[in-house]
Amino acid sequence: MGAVGLLYVGAVLFLNGVMLLNKVDPRAAGIFNLFVGALQVIVPTLLIVTNQARPAAILAASGIYLFGFTYLYVGVNLLGNFDSTGVGYYSLFVAVMALGYSFANFRVLNDPAFGVIWLYWAYLWFLFFVLLGLKKEQITRYTGWVTAIEGWVTAAIPAFLILTGYWRNPQTVAVILAIFGVVVFGGLWPLTRGREPSAAAPAPSDEELGVSDQRHRPRWT
Template sequence: MVMASVGLLFVGAVLFLNGVMLLGKIDFKAGAVFNLFVGALQVITPTYLIFTAGGDPAKILGASGIYLFGFTYLYVGIGLLAELDSTGVGWFSLFVSIMAIGYSIANFRILGDPPFGVIWLYWSFLWFLFFLLFGLKIERLTIYTGWATAIQGWVTGAIPAFLLLAGVWQTNVLTAVVLAAFGVVVFVALWPLTAGRSHLPSAGSTAGDDVTRGYA
């Protein structure tokens, strides 16, 4: 659990960084390096957890979802450095979004963790935005997705991870309800503030930079 929580902390960091990158404040290639760091961590972590699970199906189930993040960030980092088109990441994000619904149900019904059931729904929503932005090239979602990504970095990653590491995270229905209410209010309110706004160029971007070359 501690190792998974450390990994979650850095998922929060990379989501925040990638959100800021989508908002045009960080050069894409500069952001790619940290995606590779976190991607590697999020492949090593579940591998270790599965090998040490002693065949416990619940532990293996819980660890398996981490690969979705690890492969996303490795794909993103490599794609940014190689200046690949974002379509592949976009369609992979649709797969992640669908699987995240399954992991949400598993947390509610099998693992007995309602707060992370809600957090997986956050991730399903976010990765669906990535599909729309990078897979279908709906560039008017850029700013909305950037803010949603940065906010989720704190709400679904950094803050829960820190509370877990500090031993004060509450796995109960109240936490789940608060998370759900926060998500609905914030992401609905965010839409009219950002709708239709596309990429904000960063000072460090190169001439060939375009939002659909960027990733989240």
């Protein structure tokens, strides 16, 4: 069941990534964030309720709430056109906790592959904190690419391999993921700096809209 939820985490991360690259309207992405956020709250609840005698399973399921609440928060934020600061500082909390879950996967659950994947997520949610909490918009393009790539590498592909029975050799997978992350995300940094995506069309002025406020304009950062 957890792998099913992880598959759709891949979908929402990919969608949010391309949204940051100005390929998807924020309000359209907000709806799908609510769908996946609800799924990521229901799934761990069912896993915990049905595994009361298995502390390791409860530990593994408990981390899913971090992401479920993220997507619900993002979805409401996008649809309501709220300021992003709350999502940003919540992302800092998730980034710190992700380091703890990475340690737990390495030392408690004996799953080095997901130990590395949790490090990926810690890095991504820290980027969300810098972008949304600290308002450092110069990393928008970089964060968009990292988000979209992580949607496939940390969620969609692992989930599909788990569901089909091909998720094997976690030690080897951990090494491959670690090398991939350093090379790709390190290489993306100089390629994306100073090349922020521009809006597809200029926003209409207040005079053109006939209003004196901007509350109904979509905003992500």
